[in-house]
Amino acid sequence: MSRKRDEPVRLTRIYTGGGDRGETSLGDGTRVPKTDARVEAIGEVDELNSLVGWAAVLEGAPEVLQRIQNELFDLGADLATPEQTGRDRLRVSQEQIGRLEHDCDLANSQLEPLKSFVLPGGTELAARLFVARAVCRRAERAVLRVEGASALVAVYLNRLSDLLFILARAANTAAGEVLWKPGESVQP
Numbered sequence: 001m002s003r004k005r006d007e008p009v010r011l012t013r014i015y016t017g018g019g020d021r022g023e024t025s026l027g028d029g030t031r032v033p034k035t036d037a038r039v040e041a042i043g044e045v046d047e048l049n050s051l052v053g054w055a056a057v058l059e060g061a062p063e064v065l066q067r068i069q070n071e072l073f074d075l076g077a078d079l080a081t082p083e084q085t086g087r088d089r090l091r092v093s094q095e096q097i098g099r100l101e102h103d104c105d106l107a108n109s110q111l112e113p114l115k116s117f118v119l120p121g122g123t124e125l126a127a128r129l130f131v132a133r134a135v136c137r138r139a140e141r142a143v144l145r146v147e148g149a150s151a152l153v154a155v156y157l158n159r160l161s162d163l164l165f166i167l168a169r170a171a172n173t174a175a176g177e178v179l180w181k182p183g184e185s186v187q188p
Helices: 037-056 064-080 094-108 124-144 151-171
Strands: 023-025 031-033
Touching: 037 064, 037 124, 064 094, 064 151, 094 151, 124 151
Parallel strands: none
Antiparallel strands: 023 031
């Protein structure tokens, strides 16, 4: 019996032993090496999702991070299931990208215009968001190496990295941003 789209996934066993020889299954059942570019990209997205969750647990973390975590699972499902004609699968949508763009515009409208490059750091929340942003960029690069991956997956990650940067800036509003001062450490 197949699962309905809105029904939660049920995991009865966490370990299966199926990957003990260095292979794993994609969403369509295809077995591939764990070093496959698609599997590497899925791993990068998983790490990103963990870092977003690490930021989300802090007091004052933006509520949008909860939605983003769920969307990153959707994105991972998209990556894990190669395109097949006639099969209805969960895919990243332009609507999700549009929501990220709206979130960027809304959060950025509350900030002062950038006057310099911003150094990652500041408050704990900002620092965690900056780390998530860096991993998001890495995940985007990994996705671009996946043959046949939906172009919207990379676009989503590109917008998400922008949003994580903006949210990190917002998390530093009270404490002040740490700006790059070119050449400041150069000795005369």
